[in-house]
Amino acid sequence: xxxxxxxxAQSVSPAPTGTGSRGTRLLGAVAVCFLAVAVVYxxxxxxxxxxxxxxxxxxxMHVPTVMAAYLAFLTTAVSSAMYLWKRTEFWDLLxxxxxxxxxxxxxxxxxxxxxWGKVTWGVFWRWEPRLTTSAVLLIMYLGYLAVxxxxxxxxxxxxxxxxxxxxxxVNIPIVHKAVDWWRGLHQGKTVLGTLNxxxxxxxxxxxxxxxxxxxxxxxWLLIHRFRAGYLAERASDLGLGQALEERRLESSSTSSGSxxxxxxx
Amino acid sequence: xxxxxxxxxxLHSAVALIGRFPALAGVDLDVDAGEILLLQGPNGAGKxxxxxxxxxxxxxxxxxxxxxxxxxxxxxxxxxxxxxxxxHDSFLYQDLSVxxxxxxxxxxxxxxxxxGRAALERLGVASRLFNLPVHALSAGQRRxxxxxxxxxxxxxxxxxxEPHAGLDSSxxxxxxxxxxxxxxxxxxxxxxxxxxxRAEHVAHRSVTISGGVILPQAPPAAxxxxxxAAPTGSPSGGSEL
Amino acid sequence: MSQTRGVLGxxxxxxxKDLLLERRAKIGLGQVVPFxxxxxxLFAFALxxxxxxxxxxxxxxxxxxxxxxxxxxxxxxxGLEAEDGILEALRLSEISPAGIYLxxxxxxxxxxxxxxxxxxxxxxxxxxxxxxxxxxxxxxxxTATLGIAAAGSVYGALAARLRSRExxxxxxxxxxxxxxxxxxTRGCEVSLQREAVSGWPWAALLGIFALVYLALGSLLFRPxxxxx
Numbered sequence: 001x002x003x004x005x006x007x008x009a010q011s012v013s014p015a016p017t018g019t020g021s022r023g024t025r026l027l028g029a030v031a032v033c034f035l036a037v038a039v040v041y042x043x044x045x046x047x048x049x050x051x052x053x054x055x056x057x058x059x060x061m062h063v064p065t066v067m068a069a070y071l072a073f074l075t076t077a078v079s080s081a082m083y084l085w086k087r088t089e090f091w092d093l094l095x096x097x098x099x100x101x102x103x104x105x106x107x108x109x110x111x112x113x114x115x116w117g118k119v120t121w122g123v124f125w126r127w128e129p130r131l132t133t134s135a136v137l138l139i140m141y142l143g144y145l146a147v148x149x150x151x152x153x154x155x156x157x158x159x160x161x162x163x164x165x166x167x168x169x170v171n172i173p174i175v176h177k178a179v180d181w182w183r184g185l186h187q188g189k190t191v192l193g194t195l196n197x198x199x200x201x202x203x204x205x206x207x208x209x210x211x212x213x214x215x216x217x218x219x220w221l222l223i224h225r226f227r228a229g230y231l232a233e234r235a236s237d238l239g240l241g242q243a244l245e246e247r248r249l250e251s252s253s254t255s256s257g258s259x260x261x262x263x264x265x
Numbered sequence: 266x267x268x269x270x271x272x273x274x275x276l277h278s279a280v281a282l283i284g285r286f287p288a289l290a291g292v293d294l295d296v297d298a299g300e301i302l303l304l305q306g307p308n309g310a311g312k313x314x315x316x317x318x319x320x321x322x323x324x325x326x327x328x329x330x331x332x333x334x335x336x337x338x339x340x341x342x343x344x345x346x347x348x349x350x351x352x353h354d355s356f357l358y359q360d361l362s363v364x365x366x367x368x369x370x371x372x373x374x375x376x377x378x379x380x381g382r383a384a385l386e387r388l389g390v391a392s393r394l395f396n397l398p399v400h401a402l403s404a405g406q407r408r409x410x411x412x413x414x415x416x417x418x419x420x421x422x423x424x425x426x427e428p429h430a431g432l433d434s435s436x437x438x439x440x441x442x443x444x445x446x447x448x449x450x451x452x453x454x455x456x457x458x459x460x461x462x463r464a465e466h467v468a469h470r471s472v473t474i475s476g477g478v479i480l481p482q483a484p485p486a487a488x489x490x491x492x493x494a495a496p497t498g499s500p501s502g503g504s505e506l
Numbered sequence: 507m508s509q510t511r512g513v514l515g516x517x518x519x520x521x522x523k524d525l526l527l528e529r530r531a532k533i534g535l536g537q538v539v540p541f542x543x544x545x546x547x548l549f550a551f552a553l554x555x556x557x558x559x560x561x562x563x564x565x566x567x568x569x570x571x572x573x574x575x576x577x578x579x580x581x582x583x584x585g586l587e588a589e590d591g592i593l594e595a596l597r598l599s600e601i602s603p604a605g606i607y608l609x610x611x612x613x614x615x616x617x618x619x620x621x622x623x624x625x626x627x628x629x630x631x632x633x634x635x636x637x638x639x640x641x642x643x644x645x646x647x648x649t650a651t652l653g654i655a656a657a658g659s660v661y662g663a664l665a666a667r668l669r670s671r672e673x674x675x676x677x678x679x680x681x682x683x684x685x686x687x688x689x690x691t692r693g694c695e696v697s698l699q700r701e702a703v704s705g706w707p708w709a710a711l712l713g714i715f716a717l718v719y720l721a722l723g724s725l726l727f728r729p730x731x732x733x734x
Contacts, residue, residue, distance in 0.1 A: 084729055136684045143678040150668060153284040159733035160664055163726050164678065167660055170722060171682055174715055178685035181707070182692060236285060244280070247290040251310075251476025322594055345598045354591025358523070360531045369523050373599035375511075398530065414595075 015234075019227035024220060031216035038064075038213050041206035058116045060206055064214025065109045066134075071218055072102030073141065073169065080165030083158055089233060092158035095165050097225035099144045101218060106138045129179045136175050140168045154233065272331075273298050273422060273453040274319055279328035281311075281318050288314035290477030291328065296455060301448045303468035304457040311477045312457040313353070316424040319455065321345045333421055346375070349420030351428055355411050359400040363390065363410050366399060367417065374418040384417035385410070389439055404431045416443065423447055425456035429463060441467045516605020517612060524583065524613035533582050534617050538575050539624050545571040546628050555633075564633045565694035568625060569687050573654070575621055576614075577676050580658045583614060584666035593667070597731060607659055607727035611720065614655035622647055639697035642705045646697075649712035650690040656719035657682050663730050686715060 042060035049056035079095030113131050114124040125131065144164045148157065274296040281289040288311045296302050304312050317323035319332050321341040330337040335344040350356075357366045363385065371381030385395070388409040399407060408431050415423075423444070429437045444454045444467055458464040465471065473480045511519070528534050549567045553559045560567070587593055596606060629635045637643065661678045665671040693708030695701065 084726075136681050139677070139681040143674070143681070146674060146677060147664075147668075150670070151284075153282065155733055159729050163660065163664060163730055163734060166726065167657070167682065167719075167722065170718055171685070174685045174711070174718070178688040178711060181711075182688050240282075240285060240287070243285065244287045244290050247287045247477045249476065251478050251480060320598065322597060346600055348598070350594075350598060352591055352594070354594070356591050356595035358527060358586065358592065359590065360527055360586075361523075362530075365523075365526060369519070370595070370599070372519055373596070373601050375600040 016231065019224045019231070024223055027216060027220050027223070031213055031220055034209050034213035034216060038206060038210035041202055042210055046202040046206045052120065055116060055119050058112055058119075060210040062109060062112050062116065063207065064210045065105045065112065066130075067211060068214045068218035069102050069105035069109060069134075071215060072098045072105060072222065073137070073172075074098075075222065076102060076141075076144075076165045077169035080162040080169070083162040084166070087155075089154065089158070089230075092154070092162065093226050093229040093233070094222075096148055096161055097222050097229060099141050099148070099161075099165065100225060101221050103138060103141050103145060104221075105218065106134055106141070110134055110138065127183055129176070129183050132183065133172075133175050133179050136179075137168075137172065140171070144168065154236075271298070272296060273300075273333060274455065275329065275331040276315075276318070277329040279318065279330055280326050281314055281323050282326045283314065283323075287477055289318065289325075292474070292477070292479050294472065294479055296453055298453055299448050299451055301444055301454040301467060301469045302456070303461075303464045303471035304455060304474060305459075305461065305464075305471055306457075306474040310474045312474055313426055314477075315474060316350065316352070316426055316455065316457060319422065320348050320350045320424050322350075346418075347420060348422040348424055349415040349418050351412060351415050351423075351425045353426055355399070355407055356414060357399045357407065357411060360398055362396045362398055363402070364395045366410065367414060370414040371417045376417050376419065380417040380419075381413070384413035387416065387443070388413040389436070405433055405436060408432055409436060412440070412443075421452050423452060423454040423456070425454065427458055427460075428456055429458060429460050437463060511600075511605075513602050513605045513608065516601045517608035520601065520606050520609020521612040521616075524610065525616065527586065528613075528617060534579060534621065538578050538582075539621060541578065542571050542575045542621060542625055543628050545574060546625070546632055550632060560633050561635070562699075564629055564635050565698060566687075566691045567633075568629055568694070569650070569690045571625060572618065572622060572651075573680065573683060573687060576618055576654050576658055577679060579614060579617055579621075580662040580679070581671065581675060583610060584659075584662040585671070587663075588666040593731070603728040603731045604724040606731070607663075607723050608720075610659045610662075611652075611655045611723070614659060615651050618651045618655060619647070622651065635698065637698070638700055639705070642697045642709060643694060645709045646690050646693040646705070646712060649709055649716050650686050653686050653712055653716035653719060654683060656716055656723055657686075660719070660723045660726060660730065663727070664734050667734070686712060689715075 038060060042057055046057075048054045075098035076095045079091045079098060083091035083095060110131065113134070117126055118124050144161060147164055148161050150157070150160075152160070272295040274294060276292050276294040279289050279292040279294075280287055290311075292311070292315060294315075304315065306312050314323060318325065318330060318337070321332070321335075321337055321344040324341055325338055328338075332344050333347050337344060356370070358369070361369070364382070367381035367385055368378050371378055371384070390406065390409050390413060394402060394406060399410065402410065412428070425444075428440050428444075432440065441463070444456070448454055448469075456464070456468075472482060546567065549563075549571075550560060553563065587596070626637075630637070658679055661675060661682070665675040665678065668674055689708040689711045693705040693712070696703060696705035696708070
């Protein structure tokens with residue numbers, strides 16, 4: 001999906017009025033179904049945990065948001081590498097959409113992790129590996145978004161972001177390892193970010209429904225964000241033909257006064 | 266009169282964007298080997314961008330560009346080692362001395378340190394300045410040093426953005442001499458200037474760029490004692506522009 | 507890339523020029539080192555030397571100081587290249603982008619190691635540190651510094667052309683260097699506090715970080731130079 005470089009006088013097809021399509025509406029409907037199932041099973045039907053009671057229910061939100069965040073960042077990572085290879089606008093838009101959605105989901109993860117911590121242990125923050133890693137990753141991708149926001153021509157902006165995307169993603173396993181070794185000794189029981197292997201029956205069902213719902217919502221958001229970005233680029237391109245005309249007009253306004261070469265020496 | 270194949274510089278409908286702004290809006294230009302071409306035009310017309318395109322630094326978003334036989338739309342980098350650019354910036358490290366700069370930049374251009382020293386002499390840079398940091402030089406002296414850093418590359422195509430600016434009259438004569446020497450030995454010189462009096466004496470030909478395009482021209486400049494024709498607006502064969 | 511020189515030759519040309527620039531302008535010696543000592547003092551003011559917190563926290567404080575000083579040094583190193591059209595001149599030259607990158611990394615590593623040497627004296631004097639397990643400490647210092655220079659040079663080059671580089675570079679770089687801080691601190695603690703575990707895995711992690719970013723930086727420097 002390369003950008004059209006120059007706009008002709010008439011557009012090829014009428015401009016879309018939104019980013020929805022039949023596909024996304026279907027996807028959205030399916031996601032809502034899974035969400036409904038997850039809510040019902042997660043909040044009501046599945047039993048409370050033997051040790052943690054009803055507070056365990058937050059895991060039905062926490063795990064899906066973490067997974068969605070990682071999916072989004074993985075998209076950014078792959079897109080960054082693909083952009084540097086192929087140099088097409090598609091990969092740039094996909095990568096930046098992934099970064100935004102990833103930041104969104106990571107923020108939710110940290111918030112619900114903090115809430116769970118407050119309820120269970122009385123503190124909003126614990127220096128445990130998953131939360132700590134999430135915080136570092138969140139800030140790295142906030143940096144990505146900060147650079148994305150700097151006005152620049154599309155190619156420059158895309159290259160900068162692709163580089164940051166790659167550099168950041170390569171760091172993820174290293175951060176994991178370092179934080180795990182660092183905090184690993186201090187771990188008590190933590191539910192955050194892990195699938196409890198003792199889950200069975202309705203709990204497992206609730207978990208998988210929630211996970212599927214989370215991923216579907218993530219993909220749905222990605223598609224819409226991508227399309228919104230695509231439309232924004234097309235809108236900017238429309239200006240190019242006009243800009244060329246205006247530029248050439250400068251020359252005819254000054255050419256009437258210019259001489260080819262001096263004849264006065 | 267050259268054709269596209271033998272021209273040192275061949276641009277056709279070249280459009281170059283800076284951000285989303287079309288600095289070049291469809292440039293047609295042919296320059297032959299050994300020519301000294303003056304690029305005139307008002308501020309903001311695109312002279313600097315044109316020089317940057319020819320140097321392989323700025324890419325085209327559409328159009329053709331073949332410089333020194335290299336197709337810039339395919340590979341901009343190949344032509345860079347064969348051109349020399351004198352821009353508005355000094356291209357020098359302010360904290361290093363004159364010789365330290367030349368030593369670095371000559372080696373960076375795969376030339377030798379001796380080439381750098383020879384270039385400094387050629388540009389008339391006084392040896393008492395050699396060990397001074399660049400920031401301590403006057404603007405004119407700094408320009409001579411920048412020029413020296415350019416000529417030690419032995420470029421086949423000289424791209425000069427207002428080479429006379431900031432120089433005293435003896436330095437300007439020197440620059441004119443260098444340009445003529447370069448052209449005589451087969452290099453091609455493309456220079457932008459506002460100083461038409463001086464520039465037209467050394468240039469073989471001149472074009473005017475305005476609004477990102479080269480304006481249609483009359484035939485090449487007549488000998489100094491003949492009255493040049495008024496601009497007719499009818500380009501010949503596509504190669505004069 | 508020059509035929510006669512190769513990437514390493516290019517790197518050495520760049521590194522020599524950088525070290526020469528430092529010798530001329532003396533920013534590292536005159537400004538960054540005093541700044542680093544100042545940070546050590548500020549930590550002492552904040553953490554009350556008498557209660558032993560300072561002594562315990564020495565490795566962490568040392569590496570945090572190194573990180574802040576590294577950001578300053580990077581700003582300076584790449585700020586120079588962004589002025590006076592130097593980047594354009596480098597693009598026009600025969601120096602390969604990988605050579606430019608490795609040259610910057612080399613010069614930065616040397617400068618930071620020298621800074622750390624001074625800081626070591628600083629903590630020995632100000633925080634009364636006793637050094638144990640020199641081999642591990644040296645290995646950690648070397649690998650951590652190389653990693654900081656390698657990752658920092660990528661972001662330093664990227665931020666150099668931006669007007670907001672003063673705030674952007676720390677924001678981009680410091681989270682990236684979080685594992686370096688953790689590993690270097692823990693590794694030094696293991697050594698200084700004579701813990702029973704081995705500190706070498708930390709040095710290994712630092713080594714991996716450095717190698718990964720050296721490779722990535724060398725590959726990415728061309729698009730960085732041309733398009734970013």
